[in-house]
Amino acid sequence: MRTRKQRTFPPRARAPKRRGQALIEFMMVLPLLLMLLLGLVGVGQVLLANYTVNQAARVGAHQGALAGGMTTAASSAAEGVINSGVGTEASGASIAVSCTRTPCRRYDPITVQVSYSGDLWVPVPGLMDRFTVRAEATRAAERDSQ
Numbered sequence: 071m072r073t074r075k076q077r078t079f080p081p082r083a084r085a086p087k088r089r090g091q092a093l094i095e096f097m098m099v100l101p102l103l104l105m106l107l108l109g110l111v112g113v114g115q116v117l118l119a120n121y122t123v124n125q126a127a128r129v130g131a132h133q134g135a136l137a138g139g140m141t142t143a144a145s146s147a148a149e150g151v152i153n154s155g156v157g158t159e160a161s162g163a164s165i166a167v168s169c170t171r172t173p174c175r176r177y178d179p180i181t182v183q184v185s186y187s188g189d190l191w192v193p194v195p196g197l198m199d200r201f202t203v204r205a206e207a208t209r210a211a212e213r214d215s216q
Contacts, residue, residue: 112198
């Protein structure tokens, strides 16, 4: 029976050790990664607020249509949606309800405009610290307001 000899390889030439190189490279990249992460948080907040404001305009138009163009019903419904959103509150919102005629008649378009301004959770000083989102929804009145 034959036995195999194990081959031996010459030792590899090793580069001299550079202590701390990875740490220095990480410290150079860390500010960029943090800016990217904080920017994503800001974009996420604006998208959440945009979704909430769009929903508030739709719900306000729907309630206004059901109530025959009554602005109080549409405004309170829109405020409720804004207050239930993540990071939004009705004190930062402006809600306008309009109908083509006064009093609003059946099948008249009711338009609800919602504008929301808020502070960013992660402001960038000198660049961006506030944002504003707007939405509008229109629906036909389902009954006369009398």
